[in-house]
Amino acid sequence: MRQGFLAKNPSVLWFLLLLALFTLAVTLMAQAGLVSTSLVKTLGKTLCLCLVAVAMDVVWGYCGILSLGHMAFFGLGGYAIGMWLMYARTEAIVAENLAARPIPPTPQEISDAIGSQIFGVVGSSDFPPVWAFAHSLPLQLMAALLVPGLLALVFGWLAFRSRVTGVYLSILTQAMTLALSLYLFQNESGLRGNNGLSGLQNIPGYGHVPQSTISLVFLWASALALGAGYILFAWVVSGRMGSVIRAIRDNEARVRFLGYPVEGFKLFVFTLTAVVAGLAGVLYYPQAGIINPAEVAPIASIYLAVWVAIGGRGRLYGAVIGAAFVSLLSSWFTGGSAPPIDLGVYVIQWTDWWLVLLGLSFVAVTLFAPKGIGGLFDLITARRPVEEERVGDYGPDQGAWRRREGQEEA
Amino acid sequence: MTTLLEVNGVSVTFDGFRAINNLSIQIGEPELRAVIGPNGAGKTTFMDIITGKTKPDEGRVLWGDKGASLLGMSESRIAQEGIGRKFQKPTVFEAQTVAENLGMALKQRRGPLRVLFGRDRGSEAERIAAIAAEIGLADQLTRISGELSHGQKQWLEIGMLLAQDPRLLLVDEPAAGMTPAEREHTTDLLKRAAETRAVVVVEHDMEFVRRLDCKVTVLHEGSVLAEGSLDHVTRDQQVIDVYLGR
Ligand SMILES: Nc1ncnc2c1ncn2[C@@H]1O[C@H](COP(=O)(O)OP(=O)(O)OP(=O)(O)O)[C@@H](O)[C@H]1O
Ligand SMILES: [Mg+2]
Numbered sequence: 001m002r003q004g005f006l007a008k009n010p011s012v013l014w015f016l017l018l019l020a021l022f023t024l025a026v027t028l029m030a031q032a033g034l035v036s037t038s039l040v041k042t043l044g045k046t047l048c049l050c051l052v053a054v055a056m057d058v059v060w061g062y063c064g065i066l067s068l069g070h071m072a073f074f075g076l077g078g079y080a081i082g083m084w085l086m087y088a089r090t091e092a093i094v095a096e097n098l099a100a101r102p103i104p105p106t107p108q109e110i111s112d113a114i115g116s117q118i119f120g121v122v123g124s125s126d127f128p129p130v131w132a133f134a135h136s137l138p139l140q141l142m143a144a145l146l147v148p149g150l151l152a153l154v155f156g157w158l159a160f161r162s163r164v165t166g167v168y169l170s171i172l173t174q175a176m177t178l179a180l181s182l183y184l185f186q187n188e189s190g191l192r193g194n195n196g197l198s199g200l201q202n203i204p205g206y207g208h209v210p211q212s213t214i215s216l217v218f219l220w221a222s223a224l225a226l227g228a229g230y231i232l233f234a235w236v237v238s239g240r241m242g243s244v245i246r247a248i249r250d251n252e253a254r255v256r257f258l259g260y261p262v263e264g265f266k267l268f269v270f271t272l273t274a275v276v277a278g279l280a281g282v283l284y285y286p287q288a289g290i291i292n293p294a295e296v297a298p299i300a301s302i303y304l305a306v307w308v309a310i311g312g313r314g315r316l317y318g319a320v321i322g323a324a325f326v327s328l329l330s331s332w333f334t335g336g337s338a339p340p341i342d343l344g345v346y347v348i349q350w351t352d353w354w355l356v357l358l359g360l361s362f363v364a365v366t367l368f369a370p371k372g373i374g375g376l377f378d379l380i381t382a383r384r385p386v387e388e389e390r391v392g393d394y395g396p397d398q399g400a401w402r403r404r405e406g407q408e409e410a
Numbered sequence: 411m412t413t414l415l416e417v418n419g420v421s422v423t424f425d426g427f428r429a430i431n432n433l434s435i436q437i438g439e440p441e442l443r444a445v446i447g448p449n450g451a452g453k454t455t456f457m458d459i460i461t462g463k464t465k466p467d468e469g470r471v472l473w474g475d476k477g478a479s480l481l482g483m484s485e486s487r488i489a490q491e492g493i494g495r496k497f498q499k500p501t502v503f504e505a506q507t508v509a510e511n512l513g514m515a516l517k518q519r520r521g522p523l524r525v526l527f528g529r530d531r532g533s534e535a536e537r538i539a540a541i542a543a544e545i546g547l548a549d550q551l552t553r554i555s556g557e558l559s560h561g562q563k564q565w566l567e568i569g570m571l572l573a574q575d576p577r578l579l580l581v582d583e584p585a586a587g588m589t590p591a592e593r594e595h596t597t598d599l600l601k602r603a604a605e606t607r608a609v610v611v612v613e614h615d616m617e618f619v620r621r622l623d624c625k626v627t628v629l630h631e632g633s634v635l636a637e638g639s640l641d642h643v644t645r646d647q648q649v650i651d652v653y654l655g656r
């Protein structure tokens with residue numbers, strides 16, 4: 001750290017510069033009316049997705065834990081902030097309505113009125129216990145980070161302690177996010193079942209501020225969070241810590257024999273990335289306006305892994321590129337903006353075929369370009385990792401024995 | 411010389427096959443010990459048991475002045491206790507540089523937060539450089555270790571072992587893939603290390619063992635066949651039959 005962390009990681013500076021330029025450019029264009037409010041929101045949301053993708057890259061690309069459940073943490077962050085947003089806004093509306101009455105309403109009356117407003121859709125008006133802190137923004141913000149963090153801590157502790165790795169771990173994380181989504185789907189969960197939380201774009205106390213301004217504020221907040229998260233993770237995966245994390249990915253048994261408590265490291269990475277995913281969710285859902293249990297369905301976390309794979313795992317900017325590229329492309333295709341292709345006998349509607357295209361690209365990247373889009377940067381920089389086939393060579397020169405020959409000899 | 415490690419009546423069975431059979435060995439501190447024996451005698455498995463990779467079916471493994479049992483400890487805990495190991499097949503982190511490999515092995519606190527916040531102390535670079543000089547990789551520090559030759563990887567792993575500064579060094583076939591001059595250097599290194607620590611060396615090369623000039627334990631079918639000076643064990647008829655005479 002002392003000897004210039006940024007100097008040793010020039011890509012961080014480049015990234016921050018580009019991010020700042022991007023945010024500035026979007027702001028200026030939005031104010032000039034060249035970029036619509038909804039596009040600003042899409043871009044702001046994309047930055048949040050980039051942040052959770054960077055976290056995913058650290059846990060998967062660097063530490064080798066293919067978590068297929070990180071969007072659960074993202075969703076939990078969203079639910080936590082959504083509860084405050086809904087509560088505070090409903091409270092303001094209710095207070096306004098009741099103020100017209102001749103007799104001032106009791107706190108109980110206000111609470112009941114808020115309850116029936118929020119929970120009317122699920123045929124209830126009582127506040128479930130999970131809403132205990134919904135009146136307080138600081139408490140809900142803390143919950144937005146603590147709940148994903150604690151869930152990751154407990155889940156990770158159980159899984160890593162019993163040395164669950166590889167596919168089994170991925171399946172477990174899928175089960176976790178599926179369980180969460182099924183739980184949220186129930187009306188009894190107290191989070192409005194499949195209705196989810198809505199109206200989140202209305203920021204309590206700022207009703208008079210137009211959405212065009214609010215969208216820019218969130219764009220900046222998201223950019224700030226992405227920049228900070230990028231620096232944080234670049235720092236975590238640099239130096240000795242980065243060495244150990246990558247070593248765990250490549251050969252965790254060997255790391256144990258060096259005396260490192262591998263489970264502790266995995267737990268640290270898993271939990272930290274979960275907290276950052278929660279933060280990304282906090283910023284995402286006010287821009288999306290609505291959150292429902294489908295957001296934490298298993299498929300969401302699989303998409304996250306696909307973005308990182310397509311962008312190039314094992315490098316933070318790769319994750320950003322993948323998330324931005326694929327999610328923007330996805331909203332273009334599924335939003336109906338992509339022109340259908342008329343094959344004469346069949347018309348390709350992209351809303352139907354986009355997923356097929358995405359799946360094929362994923363397979364193609366996995367097979368033919370395992371370094372992903374980010375791998376293109378190796379062509380212009382000096383970064384030359386050992387070629388895959390040369391790892392395990394017995395000698396430095398071309399004629400040297402390969403691993404197989406060496407093993408046959410041994 | 412006090413007893414540092416005591417392996418007592420240990421047995422291991424793999425799918426009904428008894429790889430280690432009622433094995434008892436004591437290692438002192440400081441001591442240099444060579445372990446020899448035919449292929450499949452259980453030499454590597456013996457090291458697996460000490461380092462926690464393999465859990466024995468029965469027996470005791472006691473460690474240190476207080477005689478703590480190693481059997482309940484995790485691999486990383488055992489390594490932290492001061493037991494370092496070099497594997498038979500060199501296993502270094504091939505995607506990382508020589509300096510990074512050595513840096514990871516350097517003796518220091520191993521917890522995640524310690525590693526995260528306690529980084530880049532100037533003295534570490536010096537220690538890495540000193541070890542690299544010792545193992546002849548001083549000008550290779552920035553190389554990706556996957557590019558090193560087999561012999562160099564052996565050296566790197568020996569360097570990682572030295573960097574850990576353990577009380578007990580378990581060294582499995584260090585000389586494989588080395589030139590005669592390198593073998594000589596390795597014996598010097600191990601002998602010097604054994605002046606202050608316990609060093610257990612598994613090796614097939616008899617010349618190498620002779621140069622170590624230390625007590626020898628012969629393993630066969632998972633138990634001790636003979637123990638003593640090299641001349642003593644090489645005169646033993648059983649040893650000649652199962653190992654030397656082949
Ligand atoms: N994990 C395992 N599962 C099943 N069998 C094993 C396992 N590990 C070792 N063995 C068997 O135990 C026996 C002892 O193996 P070990 O590797 O300890 O021998 P060694 O003395 O190191 O031999 P070498 O000189 O070839 O290295 C061998 O027959 C081996 O096949
Ligand atoms: Mg062996």
